[in-house]
Amino acid sequence: xxxTLRHHLSTLSSGVRRPAxxxxxxxxxxxxxxxxxxxxxxxxxxxxLNEFLSxxxxxxxxxxxxxxxxxxxxxxxxxxxxxxxPQVALYRSFPTRLLSRAWGRINGVDLPTWMRKPIYSLYIxxxxxxxxxxxxxxxxxxxxLGEFFRRRLKPTVxxxxxxxxxxRILHFGQVKNSEVEQVKxxxxxxxxxxxxxxxxxxxxxRPLQPSSSSSSFKDLLLSSPDxxxxxxxxxxxxxxxxxxxxxxxxxxxxxxxxxxxxxxxxPGVARWVKELFCLNERVxxxxxxxxxxxxxxxVGATNVGSIRVYFDQELQTNVPRxxxxxxxxxxxxxxxxxxxxxxxxxxxxxFNLGSTIVLLFEAPKGFSFNLQPGQRxxxxxGLGSL
Numbered sequence: 001x002x003x004t005l006r007h008h009l010s011t012l013s014s015g016v017r018r019p020a021x022x023x024x025x026x027x028x029x030x031x032x033x034x035x036x037x038x039x040x041x042x043x044x045x046x047x048x049l050n051e052f053l054s055x056x057x058x059x060x061x062x063x064x065x066x067x068x069x070x071x072x073x074x075x076x077x078x079x080x081x082x083x084x085x086p087q088v089a090l091y092r093s094f095p096t097r098l099l100s101r102a103w104g105r106i107n108g109v110d111l112p113t114w115m116r117k118p119i120y121s122l123y124i125x126x127x128x129x130x131x132x133x134x135x136x137x138x139x140x141x142x143x144x145l146g147e148f149f150r151r152r153l154k155p156t157v158x159x160x161x162x163x164x165x166x167x168r169i170l171h172f173g174q175v176k177n178s179e180v181e182q183v184k185x186x187x188x189x190x191x192x193x194x195x196x197x198x199x200x201x202x203x204x205x206r207p208l209q210p211s212s213s214s215s216s217f218k219d220l221l222l223s224s225p226d227x228x229x230x231x232x233x234x235x236x237x238x239x240x241x242x243x244x245x246x247x248x249x250x251x252x253x254x255x256x257x258x259x260x261x262x263x264x265x266x267p268g269v270a271r272w273v274k275e276l277f278c279l280n281e282r283v284x285x286x287x288x289x290x291x292x293x294x295x296x297x298x299v300g301a302t303n304v305g306s307i308r309v310y311f312d313q314e315l316q317t318n319v320p321r322x323x324x325x326x327x328x329x330x331x332x333x334x335x336x337x338x339x340x341x342x343x344x345x346x347x348x349x350x351f352n353l354g355s356t357i358v359l360l361f362e363a364p365k366g367f368s369f370n371l372q373p374g375q376r377x378x379x380x381x382g383l384g385s386l
Contacts (some may be wrong), residue, residue, distance in 0.1 A: 002346050100129040107146035107352055117170060120148055127239025150350045153379070163381045164296060164348070165357045166241040167234040170267060170385075172369050175360070178218040182233060188275040191217045194284060194295065194360070195256055195280045195327050222362055223292035230367060231381055232359045236351065243350045244298065244357055246342035246381055250289035253339040255312055255330045258282045258323035265301040265356045277358065281317060283307050284349075286338050292362035298349060300354040309349040311340055345380070359383075 035132035105307040111119065120139040124131060131137050171181045179187040197220075218229050236242065260281040263269060270276050289295060298307045300317065307317045312351040314330060332339045342348065369384040371377070 010341075018240065053153050056353045109147065110143045111145075113140055119145075121238075123148070127237065129239045133241075139192070147354055149235050149352060152243075153241060156265065163377050163379055163383060164234055164247040164359065165235070165244040166378045167236040167357070167376075168234050168267075169371050169373060169375050170233040170270065170356075171373065171379055172232045172371050173230065175218050175231055178216075180231050180358075180360070181272050182275075183276055186274055188273055189200070190228065190360075192275065192278040192340065193282075193297070193358075195258070195285070197221065197286070221293045224362075225363060227292055227362045228365045228367070229293070230361055230363055230369075230384075232306065232369075232371075234357045234359075235265060236355050236357070241379065242352070244296075244348055246344055246346045246348050247296070248289055248294070248344050248357060248382070249342070250294045251287045251339040251341050252285045253287040253331070254285070254329050255315065255332065255335050256284040256286070257315060257317065257330075258284070258327045259317075259319065260300075260324075261298050262302050262318065265299060277356070281307075283309065283315065283317065283349075287308070289361065293360075295360045296348070297358040298351065299358060306352050307349065307355075310347060361384055 006351045099288055122131065122143065131139075133153050135154050136142075139148075141327050143153065173181070175190060178190040180193065181187050197217075221229060258281060261279050262277060263273060265276065265280065273279070277297075277299050282297050284295060284297045286293070286295040298309075300307055307315075309315050310329065364386060366386055367384055368386075370382055371384070
């Protein structure tokens with residue numbers, strides 16, 4: 001019996017786990033810290049979502065938003081953000097800006113010569129790129145993806161006319177009640193999109209005062225009661241030509257940069273997220289043409305590494321840190337008397353991957369579009385006529 005008991009005790013003692021050596025403890029502690037730090041952003045998103053839901057259900061919630069600006073041309077801040085559903089708020093919390101900056105860096109990495117043709121050929125086959133329109137059709141010429149996205153067109157491919165970019169028409173028409181349709185049935189506020197405006201008169205700039213009427217902001221942009229305000233939304237897919245041109249002869253007086261989210265501007269997402277174009281980062285160019293007010297807005301999106309305007313070297317988009325709801329102004333009138341004069345068809349800027357162009361312009365009420373919703377359009381094709 002004693003031998004049997006001793007045998008059982010030795011078996012139990014051999015099964016007891018020995019303490020881990022001291023050298024393994026720092027590794028375990030490091031793994032613990034790493035796991036906690038990786039879960040912290042998720043916890044912050046959940047907390048922000050809970051705060052958003054509490055705000056959404058608060059009795060003092062108001063559905064109206066207003067804009068304010070600082071004195072001068074330095075910039076300003078939107079006093080309130082558009083209301084978001086919990087799903088949209090959660091989607092907006094995803095690190096799309098970080099991913100877009102990373103994609104922008106990847107676009108600038110030069111590819112080995114032997115890799116260029118297979119990669120570009122796969123891209124051409126996937127998105128239906130028409131390389132016959134490119135000024136340089138030889139794929140080995142493009143050192144990186146960024147150069148391929150911004151490839152130039154042959155001068156004789158098509159006459160540059162009133163369309164500022166290649167893409168697909170999402171929506172067009174008259175602006176009604178200061179609400180603009182981003183897709184059919186989904187609108188955004190014109191005032192939130194453009195921000196506070198100033199009108200030149202008697203040699204001085206004077207701000208357009210907000211009023212209680214929802215249609216007054218649009219009316220104050222118009223220079224004549226015989227005119228109306230029109231808009232066109234063009235979506236640039238990944239396979240489209242990624243530069244945008246001046247749609248007409250006009251003078252750019254102000255650049256306004258809105259830092260913001262970089263959610264996808266795919267038509268499916270645009271139908272889901274109300275005021276998507278007011279939430280995303282965008283660069284608004286405003287000025288005058290022969291019929292009055294004119295603006296061209298380049299809207300950022302997921303994987304858009306940057307928005308570039310050729311005549312504005314100070315513009316920097318998709319920066320790591322920014323103040324939500326803010327905007328930054330740069331006046332061209334103070335530098336060049338009358339602003340920056342652009343001719344029809346002149347290259348204005350570029351996207352580092354697809355996005356959206358929004359045109360807002362004043363024209364006589366007899367102006368009519370020659371477009372169909374969803375149709376493909378290219379630089380140089382007319383938008384409408386009087």
